[in-house]
Amino acid sequence: MSWDDHYPSRTQRLIATMPLLTRGWxxxxxxxxxxxxxxxxxSDTDVLIVSSxxxxxxxxxxxxxxxxxxxxxxxxxxxCTLPMIKExxxxxxxxxxxxxxxxxxxxxxxxxxxxxxxxxEKKIPHVINAxxxxxxxxxxxxxxxxxxxxxxxxxxxxxxQLHLAAIANPGDRVGILLGPTTQQLKPLIAQExxxxxxxxxxxxILKGETIGxxxxxxxxxxxxxxxxxxxxxxxxxxxxxxLLSSYHSKVPVIGFSATYVKAGAIAAVYSSPDDIGxxxxxxxxxxxxxxxxxxxxxxxxxHPKYFSVDVNKMVSRSLGINLPSNKEIIKILSVKGEIx
Amino acid sequence: xxxxxxxxxxxxxxxxLAAALLFATISHASEDNNFSESLFFGxxxxxxxxxxxxxxxxxxxxxxxxxxxxxxxxxxxxQLVDLLRLVPGFQVAYYTGTKYSATYHGHADQxxxxxxxxxxxxxxxxxxxxxxxxxxxxxxxxxIDRIEVIRGPNAAAYGSNSFAGVINxxxxxxxxxxxxxxxxxxxxxxxxxVSARYADSVGDLDYRVSxxxxxxxxxxxxxxxxxxxxxxxxxxxxxxxxxxxxxEFGFSNNxxxxxxxxxxxxPLRSTPQEHSFQHFRWEHNSGVGSEYLxxxxxxxxxxTDSFTNSGLGxxxxxxxxxxxxxxxxxxxxxxxxxxxxxxxxGARRDETSSxxxxxxxxxxxxxxxxxxxxxxxxxxxxxxxxxxxxxxxxESKDGLFSPRLALNYHLDEENTLRLxxxxxxxxxxxxxxxxxxxxxxxxxxxxIPGQLLYYAAQDIxxxxxxxxxxxxxxxxxxYNLTFDARLYNETVTDIIHTKAISGVTEQYINSGKYxxxxxxxxxxxxxxxxxxxxxxxxxxxxxxxxxxxxxxxYKLLNDQAPNxxxxxxxxxxxxxxxxxxxxxxxxxxxxxxxxxxxxxxSKRLDVKISQDFKASGMDGDVALIFQNINGRFQDFYTENYxxxxxFLQARLNWH
Numbered sequence: 001m002s003w004d005d006h007y008p009s010r011t012q013r014l015i016a017t018m019p020l021l022t023r024g025w026x027x028x029x030x031x032x033x034x035x036x037x038x039x040x041x042x043s044d045t046d047v048l049i050v051s052s053x054x055x056x057x058x059x060x061x062x063x064x065x066x067x068x069x070x071x072x073x074x075x076x077x078x079x080c081t082l083p084m085i086k087e088x089x090x091x092x093x094x095x096x097x098x099x100x101x102x103x104x105x106x107x108x109x110x111x112x113x114x115x116x117x118x119x120x121e122k123k124i125p126h127v128i129n130a131x132x133x134x135x136x137x138x139x140x141x142x143x144x145x146x147x148x149x150x151x152x153x154x155x156x157x158x159x160x161q162l163h164l165a166a167i168a169n170p171g172d173r174v175g176i177l178l179g180p181t182t183q184q185l186k187p188l189i190a191q192e193x194x195x196x197x198x199x200x201x202x203x204x205i206l207k208g209e210t211i212g213x214x215x216x217x218x219x220x221x222x223x224x225x226x227x228x229x230x231x232x233x234x235x236x237x238x239x240x241x242x243l244l245s246s247y248h249s250k251v252p253v254i255g256f257s258a259t260y261v262k263a264g265a266i267a268a269v270y271s272s273p274d275d276i277g278x279x280x281x282x283x284x285x286x287x288x289x290x291x292x293x294x295x296x297x298x299x300x301x302x303h304p305k306y307f308s309v310d311v312n313k314m315v316s317r318s319l320g321i322n323l324p325s326n327k328e329i330i331k332i333l334s335v336k337g338e339i340x
Numbered sequence: 341x342x343x344x345x346x347x348x349x350x351x352x353x354x355x356x357l358a359a360a361l362l363f364a365t366i367s368h369a370s371e372d373n374n375f376s377e378s379l380f381f382g383x384x385x386x387x388x389x390x391x392x393x394x395x396x397x398x399x400x401x402x403x404x405x406x407x408x409x410x411x412x413x414x415x416x417x418x419q420l421v422d423l424l425r426l427v428p429g430f431q432v433a434y435y436t437g438t439k440y441s442a443t444y445h446g447h448a449d450q451x452x453x454x455x456x457x458x459x460x461x462x463x464x465x466x467x468x469x470x471x472x473x474x475x476x477x478x479x480x481x482x483x484i485d486r487i488e489v490i491r492g493p494n495a496a497a498y499g500s501n502s503f504a505g506v507i508n509x510x511x512x513x514x515x516x517x518x519x520x521x522x523x524x525x526x527x528x529x530x531x532x533x534v535s536a537r538y539a540d541s542v543g544d545l546d547y548r549v550s551x552x553x554x555x556x557x558x559x560x561x562x563x564x565x566x567x568x569x570x571x572x573x574x575x576x577x578x579x580x581x582x583x584x585x586x587x588e589f590g591f592s593n594n595x596x597x598x599x600x601x602x603x604x605x606x607p608l609r610s611t612p613q614e615h616s617f618q619h620f621r622w623e624h625n626s627g628v629g630s631e632y633l634x635x636x637x638x639x640x641x642x643x644t645d646s647f648t649n650s651g652l653g654x655x656x657x658x659x660x661x662x663x664x665x666x667x668x669x670x671x672x673x674x675x676x677x678x679x680x681x682x683x684x685x686g687a688r689r690d691e692t693s694s695x696x697x698x699x700x701x702x703x704x705x706x707x708x709x710x711x712x713x714x715x716x717x718x719x720x721x722x723x724x725x726x727x728x729x730x731x732x733x734x735e736s737k738d739g740l741f742s743p744r745l746a747l748n749y750h751l752d753e754e755n756t757l758r759l760x761x762x763x764x765x766x767x768x769x770x771x772x773x774x775x776x777x778x779x780x781x782x783x784x785x786x787x788i789p790g791q792l793l794y795y796a797a798q799d800i801x802x803x804x805x806x807x808x809x810x811x812x813x814x815x816x817x818x819y820n821l822t823f824d825a826r827l828y829n830e831t832v833t834d835i836i837h838t839k840a841i842s843g844v845t846e847q848y849i850n851s852g853k854y855x856x857x858x859x860x861x862x863x864x865x866x867x868x869x870x871x872x873x874x875x876x877x878x879x880x881x882x883x884x885x886x887x888x889x890x891x892x893x894y895k896l897l898n899d900q901a902p903n904x905x906x907x908x909x910x911x912x913x914x915x916x917x918x919x920x921x922x923x924x925x926x927x928x929x930x931x932x933x934x935x936x937x938x939x940x941x942s943k944r945l946d947v948k949i950s951q952d953f954k955a956s957g958m959d960g961d962v963a964l965i966f967q968n969i970n971g972r973f974q975d976f977y978t979e980n981y982x983x984x985x986x987f988l989q990a991r992l993n994w995h
Binding site for chain 2: 052057110111112131132133135136139154155170181209210212213220221229230231234236237238239240241243244245247248256257259260262263264270273312314315317318320
């Protein structure tokens, strides 16, 4: 998978690559399919999706969610019951929108949507906060424990990220810059590092500190740099220093997003909007199969099940590091990198 | 001898302070405390673009030596040019204690005309007399990221004058230097430097300002002290994720002393030099393996050098001014998984003027247009083929095509065999093409009849080099070991040189040829993160001849390349932060062309001991550098004697 696979979604891309005539038929088919889905819908088991903004990222999640929700019904559209999906955007947000869905599930996409819905005074039986980093869920103090909210985090489990570092690592010393957001992960990182048999070098960055000298120290004792999402460290301001200093020290960087790989990280494991949509569809399908009663449904918040891997071939070639193909890496991570 | 003049420093301080204040008043964008999905999906600039990435050595269509930051630190070099001693087969000559020349296997005088030298892609070659005025270049050693040296011609990628080799100096991105930096070097005698740097970022602009002042007493046996003042700026502005603009400016104003006691054509005198440049580089990265580069630069060199001999009643000089304007477009494109194409076009104008050397105050101009391409083709995992060439058209010259074909065959993961065939040209310098260096009546610009020293009477053609090389590269990443051997045959024809025509007059002509056969060996080994070993060895055998005068006729061109050149560098960093390093250089007897002399072999041993330290909000190191501790030797002129030098260096960084 390459980094530009995800915007727009695969379906849209597929349509876009079709000749115009065929494309017209495809839209007709899609319309028929959507209508049949709507007709099969049970009226009070609906899903409201609240996006933080109107951008292709959220649209991709929604379109992936729709595709994967419908997939168990393929070939059996008549007898299949699918929840009705409704979309709302923060740009035209009002409390009454929630009021119209007294029994349904509300999915929030992104930090702002999660925040807005959490502020709602209306009683919502179940909220799934998706496309949101774990630290943001903690920061917003979303009511996870009360069983009303669950979350599908955007960030990857530590084990999966460390495991990718181990795959790409020519040595066994992994360097990690910890900022205010990632500081709390230290015990977990230590525990996972023992399992994988790798050594971790940490460098703590405090707010207001220049990363230059600390990064230099860290690179001096590391074979690979693992970037964990922390807005204080991995900001636009620091990206040149981090990627250039690492490259010139011949230390590859493992990023946490497709854009980081494009910028110069050797590889990254991340969940694309498509992966998140897929995970959401699984969750919704399970809920609707088992019944939506919230008290019976204490889904734990979790890291994403589905993930993608990108490799920057130009960087790996320049550093002389041979990496397995994206598919092979995903396979290795899927076997050993179970969610934690 | 010292020249004390601090007015320039005072003058330079004002604009720097003004710049610092200007940047300080623009407030920094606040850090995003609201951690959201935008960190994962927000667009980022392509930092490691194709132009910033080095091609892996096993696939490069040339023999390349990389002098990285660790080697620079270990070398103890206090002059940039000394770093080139580490390159196998390279010679560095101090033709005065403060003016330098660097060449690859000899065949160059104080103006190393056969070497292309670039700083961040800007050619610093002087179009008037050729070579590089190393001391005038506005770049501090502490601001260098690495130096990549290509041994052998590479006109296909770097154009004419990429003849004997190409020196590619790449400076550090300012984002890696945030904070203030002070470097003070105090040497035995009068050899002192102080340089300061400030680097920061404002929004999407990363910038640095570097400033230096130095005094150097030169050789004890020469009238060659110097006082150097320079200022440079680099700004990297990320316009949006796909577009970046790099801006560089520099200015230096230097006083040199030169000459030999009792030499009427080289009297003891002062030769002030001024240099400045502006460089704009725009990079567009479309993100689909396609990159565009557009750059423009301008260099200006002004050398003030003339004298009057009242006793003999004449005035003469070699001062001049020169300008180079260059515009270049380049497109790098991955055609398929196995094909990558780099192509581009450029235009250049070189200008010079000097009453002393060109016989007129009129501007002499020469325009050049060029187009180039290189196709990298990877037919199988074992093979890499590079096919390229550059076509150049110089005003009033025939068009030239410099082709290159290189084949890299990977015997296995660690061993690569390299076969290269290439041809290149060296355009005559503006002086070689237009020389009119004569004596004038004292204090006037009226020529003395019959006193014409150098003259260009006919069209001078470029020198032609044809080179064949067999290279072997062994790279064992798990041991951090790289071994490279280059066995070469290079033939230069149509040599540009002077012949005596009558009385004192020498005229520029093309004649003769010389051949250099040799082998270079380079070994780099980093046994651990604390240690490094570098070895460079070169053996060269040269022979040839050129026409000098009707009698004795031909001059033999043997031994103008030193038989053997050796460099050895070793360093170890203790966990206490102490670093101990040593460098040894050997150069066998060499007959320097032009004004130079035949000087016996030389040995030089340098030792550096440094200690790192850290304090709250700052760090730094203190070093003792011993240069040439094994005693006296001669360099370039028999009058130039190297002695032991000791430097105390302190570098401080505030974050």
